[in-house]
Amino acid sequence: MKRRLLVANRGEIALRIFRACRDLDIETVAVYSDADRQALHVAAADFAVRLGPAPAAESYLSVPAILAAARKTGATLVHPGYGFLSENAAFARKCAEAGLTFVGPPAAAIEAMGSKTAARERMVAAGVPVVPGMRTAASSASEIERFADEAGYPILLKASAGGGGKGMRRADAADEVRAAFDRVASEARTSFADGAVYAEKLIERPRHVEVQVIGDSRGRLVALGERECSIQRRHQKVVEECPSPAVSEDLRRRLSEAAVAAARAVEYSSCGTVEFLLVPDGSFYFLEMNTRLQVEHPVTEEVWGVDLAAEMIRIALGEPLGFSDPVPRGHAIECRIYAEDPRRGFAPSPGTISALRLPHGPGIRHDIGVEGGSVVPFDYDPMLGKLIVHAADRASAVSRLERALQEYEIWGVETTLPLFRRLVADAEFRAGAFDVQWLDRRIAEGLFDDRAPSREEIFLAAVGIAAGGMDAPSSSRDERVSLWRRAARRESVQ
Amino acid sequence: MKRGRVRLRYRGRDAREIVVAWTPQGATVEDGGVRTDVDAVRLPDGRLSLIFADGRQVCGRVIAGRSESRVGSRGEILSVPLADPRHRTAHAEMDTSDASGEEIRALMPGRVVEVLIREGETVSAGTLLLILEAMKMQNEIRASIAGRVSRLEVSAGQAVEQGALMASVEARVADPMI
Numbered sequence: 001m002k003r004r005l006l007v008a009n010r011g012e013i014a015l016r017i018f019r020a021c022r023d024l025d026i027e028t029v030a031v032y033s034d035a036d037r038q039a040l041h042v043a044a045a046d047f048a049v050r051l052g053p054a055p056a057a058e059s060y061l062s063v064p065a066i067l068a069a070a071r072k073t074g075a076t077l078v079h080p081g082y083g084f085l086s087e088n089a090a091f092a093r094k095c096a097e098a099g100l101t102f103v104g105p106p107a108a109a110i111e112a113m114g115s116k117t118a119a120r121e122r123m124v125a126a127g128v129p130v131v132p133g134m135r136t137a138a139s140s141a142s143e144i145e146r147f148a149d150e151a152g153y154p155i156l157l158k159a160s161a162g163g164g165g166k167g168m169r170r171a172d173a174a175d176e177v178r179a180a181f182d183r184v185a186s187e188a189r190t191s192f193a194d195g196a197v198y199a200e201k202l203i204e205r206p207r208h209v210e211v212q213v214i215g216d217s218r219g220r221l222v223a224l225g226e227r228e229c230s231i232q233r234r235h236q237k238v239v240e241e242c243p244s245p246a247v248s249e250d251l252r253r254r255l256s257e258a259a260v261a262a263a264r265a266v267e268y269s270s271c272g273t274v275e276f277l278l279v280p281d282g283s284f285y286f287l288e289m290n291t292r293l294q295v296e297h298p299v300t301e302e303v304w305g306v307d308l309a310a311e312m313i314r315i316a317l318g319e320p321l322g323f324s325d326p327v328p329r330g331h332a333i334e335c336r337i338y339a340e341d342p343r344r345g346f347a348p349s350p351g352t353i354s355a356l357r358l359p360h361g362p363g364i365r366h367d368i369g370v371e372g373g374s375v376v377p378f379d380y381d382p383m384l385g386k387l388i389v390h391a392a393d394r395a396s397a398v399s400r401l402e403r404a405l406q407e408y409e410i411w412g413v414e415t416t417l418p419l420f421r422r423l424v425a426d427a428e429f430r431a432g433a434f435d436v437q438w439l440d441r442r443i444a445e446g447l448f449d450d451r452a453p454s455r456e457e458i459f460l461a462a463v464g465i466a467a468g469g470m471d472a473p474s475s476s477r478d479e480r481v482s483l484w485r486r487a488a489r490r491e492s493v494q
Numbered sequence: 495m496k497r498g499r500v501r502l503r504y505r506g507r508d509a510r511e512i513v514v515a516w517t518p519q520g521a522t523v524e525d526g527g528v529r530t531d532v533d534a535v536r537l538p539d540g541r542l543s544l545i546f547a548d549g550r551q552v553c554g555r556v557i558a559g560r561s562e563s564r565v566g567s568r569g570e571i572l573s574v575p576l577a578d579p580r581h582r583t584a585h586a587e588m589d590t591s592d593a594s595g596e597e598i599r600a601l602m603p604g605r606v607v608e609v610l611i612r613e614g615e616t617v618s619a620g621t622l623l624l625i626l627e628a629m630k631m632q633n634e635i636r637a638s639i640a641g642r643v644s645r646l647e648v649s650a651g652q653a654v655e656q657g658a659l660m661a662s663v664e665a666r667v668a669d670p671m672i
Contacts, residue, residue, distance in 0.1 A: 451572070
């Protein structure tokens with residue numbers, strides 16, 4: 001009997017993993033909530049099992065329902081995708097207890113990286129650079145000054161018991177430390193009833209650069225280059241690239257060594273991502289490790305020629321990595337297409353996709369979970385899919401992206417496509433000159449002044465309205481053609 | 495050549511009338527006293543393609559609104575302040591209509607704020623039927639066809655699920671294209 005793999009997820013990532021399964025001759029099991037009976041991932045699967053009502057807590061996060069679905073269909077492998085249960089060590093353990101193979105890292109590695117403070121301690125022990133900071137609270141302002149003399153200004157003073165942006169002050173020079181210390185300590189006492197203050201180095205306008213690591217269960221662990229993920233809106237990645245325009249050969253080697261050291265420190269296997277903050281001077285600091293397949297994995301796949309989703313499954317089956325010494329080729333860019341309205345503060349825009357046209361041609365890849373007629377439910381993350389372009393170098397990849405966006409059409413729901421069209425026309429984006437706060441600054445400046453329609457486009461509108469300019473297509477195509485003909489015929493005989 | 499003309503109002507900076515007249519090959523568009531012949535066809539997927547005398551081709555999807563229209567062209571969806579003053583087309587995505595009538599369904603889960611019609615009432619295209627609050631925004635739901643309110647399923651204050659039928663309008667027997 002063929003092996004069967006259950007994907008405990010939905011949307012584009014479920015389809016992505018199903019495709020890897022088909023390539024490996026493994027049968028596929030979908031799970032779905034009541035909101036997803038008609039979803040593409042269900043229709044693409046060999047088996048499908050209902051989990052429960054639409055809310056994720058009762059469906060895609062329900063461990064008992066997922067384990068029961070695996071039992072019912074005879075699946076022996078479980079892939080969590082990203083989000084939902086993908087970084088839940090308890091789920092990985094429950095799978096093992098139920099005799100299922102969890103397609104991902106060991107539960108202990110998920111756990112070790114799951115606690116930010118414990119992970120930081122481990123990274124320090126493994127020699128991976130972390131943002132310099134005091135390990136204990138300061139008893140006086142001069143103690144903070146001594147730390148700053150070593151780490152360098154600017155520094156950030158924080159209330160030990162703080163959170164949510166409260167109880168924080170920056171200091172740019174020694175003469176600002178005392179006032180900042182008094183202020184934070186007093187805020188901390190009133191807000192948190194705990195006046196303890198510590199300091200860490202303030203990393204200004206860093207880039208977010210992350211390294212893909214992959215290891216088999218036989219001890220081979222390698223880095224497959226970095227991804228540039230600085231284009232973020234409110235800490236949410238929007239555009240990702242491979243490689244980073246800010247990373248030289250030498251820096252890549254140092255980043256890769258640090259990432260492999262981080263993964264080794266938690267005895268990692270499977271696919272994982274080590275995230276770093278990168279400073280313009282070339283220094284970098286460990287941020288966190290994502291112990292799963294990332295949304296943005298396709299840009300690495302395109303450049304490195306490695307099928308990460310398939311490798312994950314092969315690793316889970318105990319096989320060695322399926323490549324020896326891959327060589328990166330060209331440049332890839334991914335745009336996350338969300339059903340969000342960029343002109344209205346990125347408000348979610350659920351609804352029915354009335355028309356969908358995808359760009360095609362060389363160097364274009366779609367990892368997408370919807371088609372024309374699909375309903376975008378409001379219950380889940382509103383990402384529809386990803387557009388990935390690949391070309392010989394960054395400049396050609398940006399041109400190719402610009403071309404692809406001119407062919408891309410989604411009607412019925414608002415999407416982030418207009419944002420990407422503005423980005424590819426932006427001189428700073430084209431120059432690769434950005435940091436993690438760049439996009440938020442750009443959006444605040446007003447990225448969305450509509451361009452005026454051309455004379456030809458006004459004529460197009462005129463003819464369309466005169467012909468009975470219709471809603472986005474909802475009726476049959478014969479009817480639309482006949483409406484058009486009928487209008488033309490009637491008008492010409494009057 | 496006075497036959498089959500559709501007069502449209504352009505509300506842009508230079509407000510004017512744009513007149514479309516049908517020809518066997520497509521249409522003549524009169525804008526600012528200048529007439530331009532275009533070859534026009536509708537593509538199988540609903541988009542329009544125009545070819546101008548110099549060979550320039552533009553293609554896109556047009557959704558007519560009551561005061562402005564939307565044109566999807568080269569991957570961008572643009573607002574064009576152009577409309578047919580005779581037609582009062584309702585908000586496009588809010589309804590599913592055909593020749594015999596339309597069903598007014600909730601596009602998003604929300605709450606009915608106000609109901610402005612009664613069952614059995616006669617409405618014209620563009621009549622405000624109800625106001626639906628969804629995602630913190632009040633949406634005016636209008637009839638896209640003329641007819642009679644055959645069903646009214648909601649009252650003010652009521653919560654509605656996505657896709658829920660709120661009202662139905664039975665079309666008046668007439669060709670809506672004329």
